Amino acid sequence: MQASNVAGGALSWNSLSRLKSLLVVFLANVVLYATPLTLSGYGVAVETRAPSWFVPIANATLGDPVTAWRLFAGIAQNSAFLIALSAVTLLTYHLALVVTRSSEGLLLTVHTVVYSVSAYLAGIFTVLVFLSRAPGFETARSLVVDLQVQFIAVFYDLFSVPESRRVFSVDEPVSLVQLTSNETAILAVLIALVLYFVYSMYLGARLNHGAGVTSAALSLLAVGLSPAVYVAILLVYSIGGVTL
Structure with a gap:
């Protein structure tokens, strides 16, 4: 009995240690990819002023406190976005596995999501940063933005968000015939x-x-629905409820 308890305790400790390592890897990757994303201009604009305690620190070490605060706040906002979306992905993915009675534990789900999301972030944000800076890719850049806005607009209409409260507006769709061969490749x-x-x-x-x-296919379906769940939660939160 005692040996069993010791083994169980060791297993729990090992699981917690592994979970901690996975979270450290994930958070490091999030900050690593949120930083160039912010520097490239992606993310929510930061309009708050730098707090008083930050100004002398920035003046002594970073230079302009306004620019430094916008950078750090932008990284924090982009990181929060990535963490929240990853959390929704984790929950929907694991829930699908639990419902189909295929789950072998949350730790294995965290392992899968952390390394899959980390590799995906590495690639996707490298491409986005490239698109934001490279000349000659204006049409591809506009198309990527347009697809995201079109996706969000579906939920604007679904939840009857007033025009005055919509952050994004739908413009004329980008024509695919305008894409160059390099843009098609990217x-x-x-x-x-x-x-x-x-x-x-x-x-x-x-x-x-x-x-x-x-079961694996159903878990992928759940992952595919996670962006919709995330956007829906954000809109419900931002408008203070659902208008039917």
Whole structure:
């Protein structure tokens, strides 16, 4: 009995230690990729002033406190966005595995999501940073932004968000015929990264959890719905409820 308790305690300690390591890897990757994302201009604009305690520190070490505060606050906002979306992905993915009775524990789900998301972030934000800075990719850049706005606009209409409270507005759709061969190639890279992410999550369900094909497919469906769940939660929170 005592030996069993000791073994169980060791297993729990090892699990917690492994979970801690995974979270450190994940948070490090989030900050690592949120930083160039912020420097490239992606993210929510920071309009708050630098707090009084930050000004002397910035003046002594970083230079302009306003610029430094905007940078740090932007990194924090982008990091929060990535963490929240990853959390929704984790929950929907694991819930699908639990419902289909394929789950072998939350730790294995965290392992799958952390490494899949980290690799995906590395690729996707490298491409986005490139698109934001490289000349000659204006159409591809506009298309990527337009697709995101169109996606969010669906939920604006679904939740009857008034025009005055909509952060994004839908412009004329970008014509695909305007894409150059280089722009088509970079968009193909984006598609390949999405397919890699999907495949790695599928393998995680199959190999880490021993899920069958159907269970793994359902877990992917849940992952595919996670951006919709995330945007819906944000809109409900921002408008203070649902207008029916």
